[in-house]
Amino acid sequence: MLENYIPVLIFICVGLFVGVAMIALGGFILAPSKPDEVKNSPYECGFSAFEDARLKFDVRFYLVAILFIIFDLEIAFLFPWAIVLEDVGLFGILAMGIFLGILVIGFIYEWKKGALEWE
Amino acid sequence: MEWLLSLTPDFILEFALEFWGWLPMWLQVLAENMLYIVMIMVPLMLCVAYVTYAERKIIGYMQVRLGPNRVGPKGWLQPIADAVKLMFKEVIIPTNSNKFLFLFAPILTLGPALAAWAVIPFFDGVQLSNLNAGLLYILALTSMGVYGVIIAGWSSNSKYAILGALRSAAQVVAYEIAMGFALVGVLMAAGSLNLGDIIARQAGGFTSWFWLPLFPLLAVYFISGVAETNRAPFDVAEGESEIVAGFHVDYSGMAFAVFFLAEYANIILIAALTSLMFFGGWMSPFGSMADHALLGDGTHWFILKTMFFIYMFLWFRATFPRYRYDQIMRLGWKVFIPVTIVWIFVEAVMVVMQWGPWAVETVAAVGGA
Secondary structure, three states: OHHHHHHHHHHHHHHHHHHHHHHHHHHHHHOOOOOOOOOOOOOOOOOOOOOOOOOOOOHHHHHHHHHHHHHHHHHHHHHHHHHOHHHHHHHHHHHHHHHHHHHHHHHHHHHHHOOOOOO | OHHHHHHOOHHHHHHHHHHHHHOOHHHHHHHHHHHHHHHHHHHHHHHHHHHHHHHHHHHHHHOOOOOOOOOOHHHOOHHHHHHHHHHOOOOOOOOOOOHHHHHHHHHHHHHHHHHHHHHOOOEOOEOOOOOOOHHHHHHHHHHHHHHHHHHHHHHOOOHHHHHHHHHHHHHHHHHHHHHHHHHHHHHHHHOOOOHHHHHHOOOOOHHHOOOOOOHHHHHHHHHHHHHHOOOOOOHHHHOHHHHOOHHHOOOOHHHHHHHHHHHHHHHHHHHHHHHHHHOOOOOOOOHHHOOOOOOOOOHHHHHHHHHHHHHHHHHHHHHOOOOOHHHHHHHHHHHHHHHHHHHHHHHHHHHHOOOOOOOHHHHHHHHHO
């Protein structure tokens, strides 16, 4: 069964190589390169950049990332369950029902707390 | 192939066979796979080029203008001209940027968008690799896209880029959950992660495809797909009136072209996946005529369905005004996730009770009676 993954591996390498080749060919062989100070400054609508761009950012982006981890793990748990559902039957639904139920309670809590609000 | 073989003189054929047998095993495998990969990749690249043309032309007609019509007959050579132009443009690398990551980000975006095609079945058995974990592989690769966005935004060290990257990452991540849940629904109906099996489970024509029993999941999946690819009406990441172009504002020339290619390759991929998982892939809509040359099963149905969904992407862009960011997040978290969770429960009950149209036994029993 593992030999099925060899074409996939080759395809991933080719996919990455296409990107490398295109940037190398287009960007560094065919294209001109005449850098100057103004051209190489970050785009800022014509102003020269006055501070570093790596600013503090809104905590809600961080919150979204944390919520994403929880829900993505949940999906990872659901995948094998979904495949064998026809075999595990009612017991499977009940077990997953309890598991999803807890997560739904958490989801309702964070909804009520306003973690999903964007002003 | 037959006519080609009969035309070639015998000694060349013998020599070729001899030479092939003389090659080491790993080289044979590599050469064979490379041939198939080129056979997938070249049409895909052409599709990408002409989807950009189709986009400008279709949106043009929707807005009562002509679209590109100067380069070649009716503008048909426009994508080629664009590619050549981008190739000869300078790639500007900003002074303050992290140079390695700056160039690596577009590559990381394009690689997975192409590599996902390794498991797409074009016809019964016609696919590069018949992975048992096909859908999991697709989910993994489509999730990689967000890294390209974040790395591009962070490494270019520009305020617009980092704001665009943050917005885009939060949006992609939010819609990925809804997308994952929709895929779980497909898995429950199909009982397999193998894309070939998922299509085989939809055999029997228009009404036995998954779009009917899984309609809420289809809607969630396709709209999430539009949001995942940062397309209008969810294109706040590059809303040109606010943050000019979002995460790729500092990219130019070929580095930009690679981002562009990846975006369109992803559109085609989402369209293809929608037609595979909800509309029976290469299955003909006329279940009773499966052996007919034109109306029966065939790759042309897969291409037609995919083209229809690509057209939907363009249609959305021409029709809907851009969503506000809080509306996007509300739709993702407060509408799509509850909808999918509820439908997964409904579907689980249906699967276990054998109510669904996908339950093979039920279909057989009804057909027999």
